Amino acid sequence: MSDRDGKYLTFTLAGEEYGISILKVKEIIGMMPITTVPQTPPYVKGVINLRGKVIPVVDLRRKFGMDPMEYTERTCIIVVEIAGSVKTIPMGIVVDSVSEVLNIKSADIEETPSFGNRLDTDYILGMAKVGGGVKILLDIDRVMSADEMASLVQ
Numbered sequence: 001m002s003d004r005d006g007k008y009l010t011f012t013l014a015g016e017e018y019g020i021s022i023l024k025v026k027e028i029i030g031m032m033p034i035t036t037v038p039q040t041p042p043y044v045k046g047v048i049n050l051r052g053k054v055i056p057v058v059d060l061r062r063k064f065g066m067d068p069m070e071y072t073e074r075t076c077i078i079v080v081e082i083a084g085s086v087k088t089i090p091m092g093i094v095v096d097s098v099s100e101v102l103n104i105k106s107a108d109i110e111e112t113p114s115f116g117n118r119l120d121t122d123y124i125l126g127m128a129k130v131g132g133g134v135k136i137l138l139d140i141d142r143v144m145s146a147d148e149m150a151s152l153v154q
Contacts, residue, residue, distance in 0.1 A: 004125055005106035010099040010135055011078065014066045017099065017135040019128060024140050026079040026090060028098055031071050048077070048092060055079065057092035063143065069096070083141045091144070102135075104128045109137065 008019035009028075029050070034057050036046040043062035047054050057077060061068055074097035081088040109126040123142040128135040 003106075004109050004137070005104060008102050008104055008128070008135075008137060009078065010102055011095040012097050012099060013061055013064065013095055014069075017133065018095075019102065019104070019135045019137045020078070020080065020140045022101055024080045024082075026081055029077050029079065029092075031075050031077065031094075045094060050079065050090075050092075053090065055090050055092050057094060058144070059094045060143075061094070061096070072096075080140050082144060093140075093143075102128075102130060104130065104135075104137075 007022040009022050009025050010017055010019045012018070032048055034046040034048055037044065040046070043059050045057040045059050047056055059068070071094075075094065076098055077092040077094055078098065079090055079092050082091050108129045110129065112121045112124040112126055114121075123139050125137040125139045128137050
C-alpha cells in the first residue's frame with residue numbers, strides 16, 4: 001500500500017478532517033456565483049464559469065448526507081480532476097474550509113475499518129494518523145460513481 005503515501009490537501013467538513021491527493025487538485029478558489037442546473041441531485045450545486053470553462057460543482061457535505069450549512073468566508077471550491085472512462089473531468093467540490101498540505105507516509109495510513117456490507121466505503125483510501133488525530137483520506141475518483149459522472153458531463 002505504498003502507493004498511498006504522498007502529499008494530501010486537507011480540508012474540513014462538519015468539523016471532521018479529510019484529505020485528497022494533491023496530485024488530483026488543480027486549484028483552490030473562493031466561493032463564486034454558481035448557476036443551478038434543473039433536475040440534478042441535491043448535492044449538485046450547479047456549474048461555474050472558470051476562465052471560460054464550465055465546471056460542475058458538487059457540495060461534498062450534501063454528497064455525504066451531512067446537514068447543509070451557510071457558506072462562510074472560509075468556504076471554498078477545490079477544483080479536482082476526476083478520472084472518467086475516456087478522459088479526466090474537472091469538477092469543483094465545495095468544502096467548509098481548506099486546512100493545509102500534509103506529507104503522509106504509508107506507515108501512518110490504516111485500512112478503512114469495516115462498517116458491514118451495507119455501507120459503501122470504497123471511496124475512502126484509508127485513515128491517516130496525524131498528530132494524535134485521524135484524517136479520512138478520500139479517493140476522489142470514487143466519491144462520484146461512473147454513472148453520476150456521466151450524468152453530470154452530459
